[in-house]
Amino acid sequence: MNAVAPAATPARSAPNRLSRLIGSTIGLKLVMAVTGVILSGFVLGHMAGNLKIFEGTEAMASYARLLRFEPALLWLVRLVLLASVVLHIVAWLQLFKRNQEARPKAYRQTTRKEADYASLTMRFSGPFLLLFIIYHLGHLTTGTFHPNFKELDPYHNLVTGLRVLPVAVFYLLAMAALALHLWHGVWSLFQTLGAAQSKQASFARGFATIFTLVVVLGFAAVPLSIMLGIVK
Amino acid sequence: MGGTGSDQTMNLTLNVWRQKNRRAEGEFVTYEAKDINPDMSFLEMLDVVNEHLISRGEEPIAFDHDCREGICGQCGIVINGSPHGPRGATTTCQLHMRSFHNGDVLTLEPWRANAFPVIKDLMVDRGAFDRIVAAGGFITAPTGNAPEANSVPVPKENADLAMDAAACIGCGACVAACPNASAMLFVAAKASHLNLLPQGQPERSRRVLGMVERMDGEGFGGCTNHGECEAACPKEISIKFIARMNRDHHKASLLRIFS
Numbered sequence: 001m002n003a004v005a006p007a008a009t010p011a012r013s014a015p016n017r018l019s020r021l022i023g024s025t026i027g028l029k030l031v032m033a034v035t036g037v038i039l040s041g042f043v044l045g046h047m048a049g050n051l052k053i054f055e056g057t058e059a060m061a062s063y064a065r066l067l068r069f070e071p072a073l074l075w076l077v078r079l080v081l082l083a084s085v086v087l088h089i090v091a092w093l094q095l096f097k098r099n100q101e102a103r104p105k106a107y108r109q110t111t112r113k114e115a116d117y118a119s120l121t122m123r124f125s126g127p128f129l130l131l132f133i134i135y136h137l138g139h140l141t142t143g144t145f146h147p148n149f150k151e152l153d154p155y156h157n158l159v160t161g162l163r164v165l166p167v168a169v170f171y172l173l174a175m176a177a178l179a180l181h182l183w184h185g186v187w188s189l190f191q192t193l194g195a196a197q198s199k200q201a202s203f204a205r206g207f208a209t210i211f212t213l214v215v216v217l218g219f220a221a222v223p224l225s226i227m228l229g230i231v232k
Numbered sequence: 233m234g235g236t237g238s239d240q241t242m243n244l245t246l247n248v249w250r251q252k253n254r255r256a257e258g259e260f261v262t263y264e265a266k267d268i269n270p271d272m273s274f275l276e277m278l279d280v281v282n283e284h285l286i287s288r289g290e291e292p293i294a295f296d297h298d299c300r301e302g303i304c305g306q307c308g309i310v311i312n313g314s315p316h317g318p319r320g321a322t323t324t325c326q327l328h329m330r331s332f333h334n335g336d337v338l339t340l341e342p343w344r345a346n347a348f349p350v351i352k353d354l355m356v357d358r359g360a361f362d363r364i365v366a367a368g369g370f371i372t373a374p375t376g377n378a379p380e381a382n383s384v385p386v387p388k389e390n391a392d393l394a395m396d397a398a399a400c401i402g403c404g405a406c407v408a409a410c411p412n413a414s415a416m417l418f419v420a421a422k423a424s425h426l427n428l429l430p431q432g433q434p435e436r437s438r439r440v441l442g443m444v445e446r447m448d449g450e451g452f453g454g455c456t457n458h459g460e461c462e463a464a465c466p467k468e469i470s471i472k473f474i475a476r477m478n479r480d481h482h483k484a485s486l487l488r489i490f491s
Contacts, residue, residue: 014489014490017485017488017489018489020445020488021488021489024444024445024448024481024485025414025416025447025448025452025453025454025455026454026477026478026481026482028454029454029455029478030478030482095453098412098448098453098454099411099412099414099453099454099456101346101451101453102346102347102413102414102451102452103344103346103412103413103453104346105344106344107310107313107341107344108247108339108341109310109312109313109339109341111312111313111314111318112458112460113314113409113460113464114458114459114460114462114463115458115460116458119456119457119459120411120458122456184457188457190475191455191457191471191474191475192457192475192478193478193479193482194475194476194479194480194482195475195479196472196475196476196479197472198470198471198472199457199462199471
């Protein structure tokens with residue numbers, strides 16, 4: 001039997017105390033939840049902005065100009081988003097390592113009772129979304145992967161870019177991954193931030209479901225409309 | 233006690249994890265459990281199998297058990313991938329053979345977690361739980377006669393919630409069921425039942441910080457909100473207590489940073 005370890009000893013400095021919070025399992029989860037709130041808010045805003053495409057070329061262009069009216073602000077938002085993505089991944093990598101080490105010998109047989117498809121596939125939907133984000137930035141922000149890119153003509157770039165069937169299918173697959181990731185992630189962040197909720201019927205579960213449907217259906221409407229020729 | 237009233241006995245095939253000691257490589261060994269009465273508990277079925285093994289001069293299967301009333305938290309076997317078997321809110325000792333069918337093939341494994349080393353066969357060392365409790369799961373109070381129960385008012389809601397959390401028997405099924413071998417449901421229950429009561433307030437922050445730090449130090453994983461722990465818990469402790477512990481831990485950490 002190991003000796004009983006002493007209870008938490010008082011930390012000496014504030015940075016040390018902060019690193020102890022961040023280093024703990026719950027602190028790492030807090031990082032995932034807070035960056036999750038930022039990224040969820042971003043996808044909601046991004047989705048709402050995308051719907052401008054249904055108002056035509058000029059509405060889309062003026063929306064693009066609006067986003068760029070203050071370069072410093074644009075870059076501040078971009079930096080916050082980049083930092084959120086990086087922190088979300090770094091915290092996950094640390095938690096993932098701990099979780100793997102916590103059960104070195106696997107069960108021969110496993111029966112799942114409450115875990116669902118979304119919760120069990122977070123480790124796949126996350127990296128898939130990262131791949132998608134890299135492609136998506138190169139496709140519609142920088143134009144690197146876009147064969148027919150016109151600077152500051154988002155309507156043209158979107159319609160010509162998503163008219164290519166494999167590209168549109170890839171976008172829709174990414175939205176399916178986003179749906180799974182958001183549905184479990186949004187519910188989970190309530191739990192991690194400390195709002196006591198049950199997994200089945202609860203405000204957090206309902207909120208996660210509605211939030212996911214709104215974001216993902218809103219996003220998917222654009223490639224679907226282009227594929228069906230509703231938006232030309 | 234209500235039985236099935238049936239004289240029909242059952243025959244089962246058991247794939248049991250056998251491991252000589254902590255360091256040994258274990259393996260699955262197959263045994264036949266014959267003429268089992270459906271009204272036996274799961275542990276009584278194992279007792280019968282062990283009597284046969286002993287009579288043949290073989291080493292009996294080692295498993296943990298004590299009260300056999302579902303209240304001590306000693307027993308626990310992963311049966312076909314479910315800690316404590318297929319029935320909800322039931323410890324292994326309270327699981328009866330009528331929950332299975334004649335001819336069933338059952339896989340019996342110990343709790344599998346880095347923090348719960350196998351001692352022998354199906355027995356694991358849950359000392360990590362004791363060390364977590366020793367890191368804050370108590371109140372510092374003078375001993376002596378129990379004080380008058382009504383001298384400290386407790387809101388009814390808090391008393392009920394504290395009681396729900398205190399139902400934890402420390403069996404470790406939550407760790408066994410968690411895909412990450414996380415102990416967060418156990419720690420949440422033990423921290424919450426004191427943090428909800430007036431007697432627990434003076435050590436509220438120290439308690440949650442100390443217990444979580446010990447939990448991490450023991451090598452348990454983290455919660456990814458699957459809910460498997462709650463489903464496996466023989467006392468049906470809700471993962472709401474994990475959210476409560478998270479909140480207590482955030483508050484205590486902030487207080488520590490800014491104090």
